[in-house]
Structures are given as structure tokens and as C-alpha cells.
Amino acid sequence: MPLPYLTPLTRALLDGAGVPPGWPFAIADRVRFSEIDALGHVNHTAYLRWFEQLRVLYLREWGISPYDGSGPIVVVKSLTMEYRREMFLAEDYVVAARTASFRRASFEMHYAVFAPDLRAEGTAVIVLLDRAGAGRHALTEADMQRMREVDGATDARG
Amino acid sequence: MPLPYLTPLTRALLDGAGVPPGWPFAIADRVRFSEIDALGHVNHTAYLRWFEQLRVLYLREWGISPYDGSGPIVVVKSLTMEYRREMFLAEDYVVAARTASFRRASFEMHYAVFAPDLRAEGTAVIVLLDRAGAGRHALTEADMQRMREVDGATDARG
Amino acid sequence: MPLPYLTPLTRALLDGAGVPPGWPFAIADRVRFSEIDALGHVNHTAYLRWFEQLRVLYLREWGISPYDGSGPIVVVKSLTMEYRREMFLAEDYVVAARTASFRRASFEMHYAVFAPDLRAEGTAVIVLLDRAGAGRHALTEADMQRMREVDGATDARG
Amino acid sequence: MPLPYLTPLTRALLDGAGVPPGWPFAIADRVRFSEIDALGHVNHTAYLRWFEQLRVLYLREWGISPYDGSGPIVVVKSLTMEYRREMFLAEDYVVAARTASFRRASFEMHYAVFAPDLRAEGTAVIVLLDRAGAGRHALTEADMQRMREVDGATDARG
Numbered sequence: 001m002p003l004p005y006l007t008p009l010t011r012a013l014l015d016g017a018g019v020p021p022g023w024p025f026a027i028a029d030r031v032r033f034s035e036i037d038a039l040g041h042v043n044h045t046a047y048l049r050w051f052e053q054l055r056v057l058y059l060r061e062w063g064i065s066p067y068d069g070s071g072p073i074v075v076v077k078s079l080t081m082e083y084r085r086e087m088f089l090a091e092d093y094v095v096a097a098r099t100a101s102f103r104r105a106s107f108e109m110h111y112a113v114f115a116p117d118l119r120a121e122g123t124a125v126i127v128l129l130d131r132a133g134a135g136r137h138a139l140t141e142a143d144m145q146r147m148r149e150v151d152g153a154t155d156a157r158g
Numbered sequence: 159m160p161l162p163y164l165t166p167l168t169r170a171l172l173d174g175a176g177v178p179p180g181w182p183f184a185i186a187d188r189v190r191f192s193e194i195d196a197l198g199h200v201n202h203t204a205y206l207r208w209f210e211q212l213r214v215l216y217l218r219e220w221g222i223s224p225y226d227g228s229g230p231i232v233v234v235k236s237l238t239m240e241y242r243r244e245m246f247l248a249e250d251y252v253v254a255a256r257t258a259s260f261r262r263a264s265f266e267m268h269y270a271v272f273a274p275d276l277r278a279e280g281t282a283v284i285v286l287l288d289r290a291g292a293g294r295h296a297l298t299e300a301d302m303q304r305m306r307e308v309d310g311a312t313d314a315r316g
Numbered sequence: 317m318p319l320p321y322l323t324p325l326t327r328a329l330l331d332g333a334g335v336p337p338g339w340p341f342a343i344a345d346r347v348r349f350s351e352i353d354a355l356g357h358v359n360h361t362a363y364l365r366w367f368e369q370l371r372v373l374y375l376r377e378w379g380i381s382p383y384d385g386s387g388p389i390v391v392v393k394s395l396t397m398e399y400r401r402e403m404f405l406a407e408d409y410v411v412a413a414r415t416a417s418f419r420r421a422s423f424e425m426h427y428a429v430f431a432p433d434l435r436a437e438g439t440a441v442i443v444l445l446d447r448a449g450a451g452r453h454a455l456t457e458a459d460m461q462r463m464r465e466v467d468g469a470t471d472a473r474g
Numbered sequence: 475m476p477l478p479y480l481t482p483l484t485r486a487l488l489d490g491a492g493v494p495p496g497w498p499f500a501i502a503d504r505v506r507f508s509e510i511d512a513l514g515h516v517n518h519t520a521y522l523r524w525f526e527q528l529r530v531l532y533l534r535e536w537g538i539s540p541y542d543g544s545g546p547i548v549v550v551k552s553l554t555m556e557y558r559r560e561m562f563l564a565e566d567y568v569v570a571a572r573t574a575s576f577r578r579a580s581f582e583m584h585y586a587v588f589a590p591d592l593r594a595e596g597t598a599v600i601v602l603l604d605r606a607g608a609g610r611h612a613l614t615e616a617d618m619q620r621m622r623e624v625d626g627a628t629d630a631r632g
Contacts, residue, residue: 005163006188030164033214033225034207034359038352038405038541040227044550045350045519045526049192052519056191060248067191067247067512069198076518078556083549089225089354090218192517196383196510196563202392203361203368203508210361225354233399234360240394247512321479322504346480349530349541350523356543365508372507376564383507383563385514405541406534 003028008061009094017094018116024150025058026096031089042087047120048079050095051111055124058097058109064128064143072128072137077106081122091115099147101154105136107147161186166219167252175252176274182308183216184254189247200245205278206237208253209269213282216255216267222286222301230286230295235264239280249273257305259312263294265305318408319344324377325410333410334432340466341374342412347405358403363436364395366411367427371440374413374425380444380459388444388453393422397438407431415463417470421452423463477502482535483568491568492590498624499532500570505563516561521594522553524569525585529598532571532583538602538617546602546611551580555596565589573621575628579610581621 003013005028014026029050037043055074056067065071087093093115100110105128112121128137139147147153161171163186172184187208195201213232214225223229245251251273258268264285271277286295297305305311319329321344330342345366353359371390372383381387403409409431416426421444428437444453455463463469477487479502488500503524511517529548530541539545561567567589574584579602586595602611613621621627 005165007163032207032211033354034210034361036354038349038354038356039547040354043350044553045522048519048522049190052192053190056247073513075560076557078554079518080552080554082552086549089214191512192519194512196507196512196514197389198512201508202395203364206361206364231355233402236396236398237360238394238396241392244391321481323479348523348527350526365506368508369506372563405530 003092003094005029008057014094014096017114019094019096019114022152023096023098023112025054025061025098026094027054027057028092028094031087031091031093033089036089040088044081044083047081047083047113047122050113051097051109051122051124052076054095054097054111055109055126062143062146064139071131073131075127075129077125077127079122079124081120083120085117085119087113087115087119093119098151099153100151101156102139102144102147103156103158105138107139107153161250161252163187166215172252172254175272177252177254177272180310181254181256181270183212183219183256184252185212185215186250186252189245189249189251191247194247198246202239202241205239205241205271205280208271209255209267209280209282210234212253212255212269213267213284220301220304222297229289231289233285233287235283235285237280237282239278241278242276245271245273245277251277256309257311258309259314260297260302260305261314261316263296265297265311319410321345324373330410330412333430335410335412335430338468339412339414339428341370341377341414342410343370343373344408344410347403347407347409349405352405356404360397360399363397363399363429363438366429367413367425367438367440368392370411370413370427371425371442378459378462380455387447389447391443391445393441393443395438395440397436399436400434403429403431403435409435414467415469416467417472418455418460418463419472419474421454423455423469477566477568479503482531488568488570491588493568493570493588496626497570497572497586499528499535499572500568501528501531502566502568505561505565505567507563510563514562518555518557521555521557521587521596524587525571525583525596525598526550528569528571528585529583529600536617536620538613545605547605549601549603551599551601553596553598555594557594558592561587561589561593567593572625573627574625575630576613576618576621577630577632579612581613581627 035042035046059065096112100108108125113119130137167184193200193204217223254270258266266283270279288295351358351362375381412428416424424441429435446453509516509520533539570586574582582599587593604611
């Protein structure tokens with residue numbers, strides 16, 4: 001059965017798509033022409049755009065940031081990427097995200113791309129800042145509880 | 159009923175989405191974070207990327223170009239755009255395409271974005287070149303017949 | 317003599333670079349890797365990014381919009397493009413802009429790319445809106461006088 | 475004195491621009507409108523594009539890959555990034571690159587952005603593949619010697 005695109009996938013669909021357990025939030029998408037570079041495959045920055053897009057969906061769905069000019073400013077503080085196998089025009093893929101650990105006003109997310117084998121994985125440390133400029137913006141207890149229970153995230157507040 | 163994303167839509171679905179008759183080829187998609195510019199709305203070049211993406215799908219589905227390094231080279235010779243109303247993050251839209259007229263080795267496509275009102279429309283003149291460099295690559299009679307019958311395109315070979 | 321990059325060029329330098337008279341505002345730049353698409357040449361949307369970048373420089377230099385969240389909102393209402401000859405990685409080019417005509421709160425700009433022969437040209441109709449949302453934002457008399465005198469623009473207020 | 479843009483900078487110019495010793499290859503550039511995202515600052519993927527662009531210049535200048543469809547295929551195997559301070563429209567910056575270590579057919583590059591304080595830094599592991607598909611493409615002895623002598627790179631062939 002083809003996956004529905006651009007919508008959070010159920011665990012049953014993720015099982016069918018070869019996405020291993022431990023990735024509760026994932027969507028299906030397809031490689032676009034503009035993501036192919038002069039070397040004929042998906043450019044490495046496109047994967048980071050996929051991770052960014054999924055992060056925006058995740059933070060909107062979870063109510064952490066609406067990305068509408070209100071709410072905390074979401075800053076990428078650092079990131080890592082590992083590329084496993086190249087991708088080509090019109091390939092279907094699933095991109096998945098989860099929070100691996102959190103502190104008071106920051107968290108580390110993990111990302112992966114499956115098509116259906118693992119094509120790339122990455123991490124990003126995200127910091128939340130007050131829009132008014134008065135320092136960091138703390139996660140709520142509900143955010144942290146959900147990160148623990150849904151994503152299996154580690155509390156790293158120390 | 160929500161539209162399925164990234165797959166050619168049936169006329170029944172297009173009717174429900176407010177897409178007027180005369181657009182036989184259309185897909186649903188959703189505005190991405192990377193398409194928003196510093197002014198907070200979809201950048202004007204993003205619409206052209208949507209048209210390009212739909213054009214690639216169309217030419218692949220019709221067998222005109224596989225975009226895999228074989229087949230004719232597809233050149234955008236000219237284009238026009240009209241913007242009607244701005245778009246924002248996460249809006250659903252339908253992008254539609256049709257061939258309006260054709261010559262021996264070129265054709266003019268029309269494009270439109272509905273959400274569900276008309277947000278932008280455009281045209282592009284496409285020229286097919288032989289990959290070997292020996293001039294233009296002619297459309298087949300089957301291509302031209304399909305452009306006439308499915309898209310209502312005008313034969314402009316004169 | 318090589319042209320200085322990213323800085324408005326004098327008429328003497330433009331003469332040397334093959335840019336015809338009538339283009340008072342132009343900068344030199346060089347094709348980047350990310351502007352090359354899967355077909356191995358500069359993607360057609362990259363030219364529109366060059367025109368956009370030069371328009372931003374122009375409107376900042378002329379004091380029409382600082383693009384810093386203050387001042388009028390600059391909307392691209394429509395555009396046209398003509399491609400003449402393809403471009404490749406690391407080619408040097410000059411991109412030029414001028415206002416061809418203006419109305420009370422809108423103007424039509426022309427753009428061209430030389431390397432040193434004409435590679436592409438385009439037009440864009442720009443509308444200025446009040447940031448507060450109260451309709452259009454009029455050009456000043458000084459803006460219009462400068463458009464007439466420097467760019468040779470036509471007064472189309474009629 | 476303003477820096478010349480888009481051309482490898484001498485050590486004297488780099489000293490004046492606040493770039494510390496140990497960065498022999500660097501160019502000046504300026505933030506573009508299309509690099510600003512919906513949050514009003516340079517998007518994190520733009521820095522990776524700057525690193526990519528400088529890597530392409532470096533590999534072309536050193537004769538490792540012409541990026542013209544011949545020569546080895548240059549694959550980004552992994553990367554890391556650290557962001558230090560946000561950047562805005564029209565800021566001037568210097569982006570610098572060096573090879574930190576090399577093996578037989580791969581090398582790790584380091585990158586940094588100065589404006590003039592450090593804004594971001596990153597690393598990338600690059601693997602060279604034979605275009606014909608017969609495995610890896612070895613660096614020449616001259617490449618490795620230059621990496622050692624010019625960049626201070628470590629021989630990690632072990």
C-alpha cells in the first residue's frame with residue numbers, strides 16, 4: 001500500500017515502510033527536482049531541509065512554537081549528519097524525528113531518512129529563546145513529559 | 159475530505175478542491191518552511207519551483223523526458239508569472255499544469271496555484287533539444303495528439 | 317581588468333564588461349555550485365534570485381525599503397523572463413537593473429544578465445504596501461525624480 | 475580597506491579582517507536576501523552552502539576535481555556544524571576552509587565564518603569516488619603534500 005504523503009504516519013504504516021521502532025513521528029515525501037544538484041543526486045543540504053521541515057511540523061504539532069511570529073525563537077545551535085547512500089529524483093522516502101534528550105530550554109533531536117533502507121541520519125541541538133530578548137525560553141513540564149513518554153527522551157537537566 | 163498529496167488528482171477531487179475545469183493535471187502540496195522568505199510569506203521563486211516540479215512530473219508521466227540523463231534536454235525559454243494573493247507556512251494548495259499550444263519541438267505550458275482561490279498563475283515556453291547537440295528534438299505525433307485531446311492544446315505549427 | 321564583485325559598477329567598468337548604456341545599476345557576480353541544477357547548467361530560478369538580490373540592493377541604496385522589518389512591504393506582482401544562452405559553474409557575469417516606468421505606488425523594473433553577451437533578461441512589476449496594512453505606500457517625489465533622471469524611467473501615472 | 479569579494483584573500487588581508495592564522499584559503503562574501511529565512515536571520519543551511527561553495531573552489535583550484543562531469547565524484551560523507559551568533563541581510567563575512575587530515579581517498583575539511591568574530595564553524599568528511607564506479611579515487615602524492623604543507627593537515631593513513 002502506498003504511504004500517504006506529508007502527514008504523520010501511524011506505527012502500522014511505518015512498520016510496512018521498514019522504519020524501525022523508536023521513531024514515533026515520521027512523514028513520507030518524494031525527492032524533488034530542485035533537490036538534485038549538479039552531481040545528479042540529492043544535495044547534502046536537502047536532507048537538512050527535510051529535517052528542518054519535520055522539526056517545524058513537530059514543534060507546531062506539540063505546541064512548542066507556532067512559527068507565526070509569536071512564541072519562542074527556535075535556534076539551531078549545532079548539528080551533525082551522516083550520509084549512507086545517495087538518493088535520486090522522484091524517490092519516495094520517510095523522514096523521521098524524535099527528541100533524544102532535553103534540558104531546561106534546549107533539546108537534542110535525532111533524524112533519519114529511510115527509502116526504505118537508511119539513507120542518512122542526523123542530530124540537532126535546538127535552543128529556545130524568548131522573543132522579547134530576555135534570555136532563554138523554558139520548556140513546559142508537559143513538553144518534557146511528552147518528550148519522555150512519546151519519544152523516550154532522556155532528562156539531561158542534571 | 160482531505161486531498162492526497164503529491165499524486166495526480168482525479169477530476170472529482172479537483173472539483174471538491176475548487177479547481178476549475180480545464181486543468182487535467184494537478185497535485186496537492188503544502189507550503190514548506192524553506193519556501194518562506196524574510197518577508198514572512200512564500201517567496202515568488204517558490205511558485206516557479208512548484209511549476210518546475212509539476213512540469214517534471216508531467217514530462218516523465220507523458221514519456222517526453224525521463225530526466226535521468228537520457229532523452230531530450232528540456233529548456234525553459236521564457237516564462238511569465240502573475241501573483242494574486244500571498245501564501246503562508248503550512249497552507250495546502252493545488253498546483254495545476256496544462257499544455258496550451260505546441261509547435262514541432264516546443265510547447266507553451268500554463269500553470270496555476272489554488273488554495274482554493276487562485277493565488278498565482280504562470281506560463282512557460284519549453285524547448286526540447288537533442289542531447290547529442292544536433293539541434294531540436296521533435297515532439298512525437300502521440301505527444302501532440304495527447305496534448306490536443308487531454309489538455310485541449312492548440313496546434314501552432316502553422 | 318577583472319571587475320570588482322558585489323559592488324555597484326562604474327560606467328567605465330560596465331563599458332569594459334560589454335554592458336550597453338542604459339543600465340546605470342549593475343554588479344558583477346559568479347555562478348555558484350548551488351545554482352546549477354540536475355541538467356548541469358544554471359537553473360532558471362537562479363536568474364530570478366539574481367534579479368531579486370539586485371532589486372533588494374537597489375531599493376536599500378535608494379532608501380525605498382531597508383528590508384529590516386520597517387518601511388513598505390515590497391511585493392512582486394508579476395514578472396517575465398527570457399533566456400538567451402545557458403550558463404555554467406564559475407562563470408562571471410554582470411546583472412543589471414533599472415526602473416522602466418512608475419506609477420504612484422508601483423513600478424516596473426527591467427533586468428539583464430551579461431557574460432559578456434546577453435544571457436537572460438526579465439521584468440518585474442513591484443508594488444509597495446503599507447506595513448500597517450492600510451493599502452498602498454506611495455513613492456516619494458524624490459524617488460520618482462531619481463527614477464526619471466538616473467534610470468530614464470517613464471512616468472506612467474497618467 | 476574593504477576586502478575584494480569572491481577571490482582568495484592574501485594573509486595580509488585576512489589579518490586585517492580578523493581571520494586567525496591557520497586559514498590559508500578564504501574568500502569574502504555578503505549575505506543575500508535568499509539566505510534569510512522566516513525567522514529574519516541567515517538560515518542554518520546557508521552556512522553549509524557557503525562551505526560547499528568554498529569546497530568547490532578549493533577542489534577546483536587544487537586540481538582535485540574540476541566539477542565539470544569529469545574527474546572523481548566528490549561525496550560528503552558526514553558533517554558537523556556549530557553556530558555561534560546569528561547573521562543578517564547584507565552582512566559582509568569571510569568564509570575559510572582547510573584540510574585538517576587526510577587518508578588515501580578521503581579527507582576531513584574544517585570551515586569557519588568570520589564577520590569579523592566567529593559566527594559558525596563546521597567540519598566535513600569528503601570521500602572521492604571513481605566516476606566509472608570502480609570504488610574509491612585516491613588522492614595523489616602531490617595533493618597530500620600540499621594538504622600537509624599549505625593547510626597543516628595530518629596524514630591519517632595510519
